[in-house]
Amino acid sequence: MEIVASAARAVGATSPSESPPPIPRPEPVDGAEDWRVEMRRAIRDGRELIRHLGLDSLPLATGGVERFPVFVPRPFLSRIRPGDPLDPLLLQVLPAPAEDLTADGFTNDPVGDLAARQRSGLLQKYAGRALLIVTGNCAVHCRYCFRREFPYASDRAWPSDWPATLEHLAADRSIDEVLLSGGDPLTLADDRLLPLLDDLETIGHLRRIRIHTRLPIMIPNRVTQALVERLDRGPTAKTIVIHANHARELDDSVRDALLRLARVATLLNQSVLLRGINDSAQALAELSERLLDCRTLPYYLHRLDRVVGASAFEVPEAEGIALVAELRRRLPGYAVPRFVREEPGEPHKTPIA
């Protein structure tokens, strides 16, 4: 009350006659545009990132950061604990000096994406499913990302190659599911993304559209009303696969966004097993339980793909097997993710038993 009263006094201090002309205010940002503002405001520099967290003296990587710069949106930043250099959210986005290490077996294309390329931006590795790279942009740069070295700029299914991509999908009746990936397809604004869904849904034999995205976690406002309404329409069943590695990524703003999506799509999560981030049964169990609070089923737990720069994140498979066995003892069956690795040339993700 006191604050309100003194604010009123402060306003009243200027008499109406001498009050300056009202400052022209920017158009109130339409809720639908908030997320684009967050994309523009994202942290793009390692030094700035650690300064925000009061960790100014933390050492940073020197190589590779130009090719794969820092990108951390502020809603995600706000979930990182200041002053904690080992925070599991920070470790996913911090360009640590270990990125500069070279390690045997860590390559530029660990999952054979280039060999699976059917045409520009269209990867087909598995029966019935075509994966389209519709953008190279992401709403976060995950330091362990297996696509960090993928030639996105030159290899996309959209916009230039879009008509031919649609023809390809329409001509191959064996394809009944299209995965939109990237990059992150939800970095495309609704006025670009929603027409892609319209185009895909003109293909009569398509039954499912799947969107792989981290945006509902990074910038929950990306789940616009227009997007939710569009997902609810059309002949295909929609699946959204999010990518959370730790329960603390899923704060209440993220849960609200996911609950809205859950009304119109099947929600799944994939994680990567990451050293120092989720390499304990406790962390993985908490993640699964929190995902269920958000009506999202744990789908895959991936072994790290061995991309250059990511070796410090690797957890040996035997350790992963033991962790998943422990999860089975603690959780309902549907809360235990499938532990898999991706092997070039295999007809499906390979279960690790």
Ligand SMILES: *Cc1c(COP(=O)(O)O)cnc(C)c1O
């Ligand atoms: C992982 C992946 C898929 C999806 O596989 P699911 O097991 O159905 O989740 C499809 N296409 C490509 C190229 C992939 O890498």
Ligand code: SF4
């Ligand atoms: S959001 Fe996905 S594609 Fe983008 S950097 Fe992270 S892991 Fe890679």
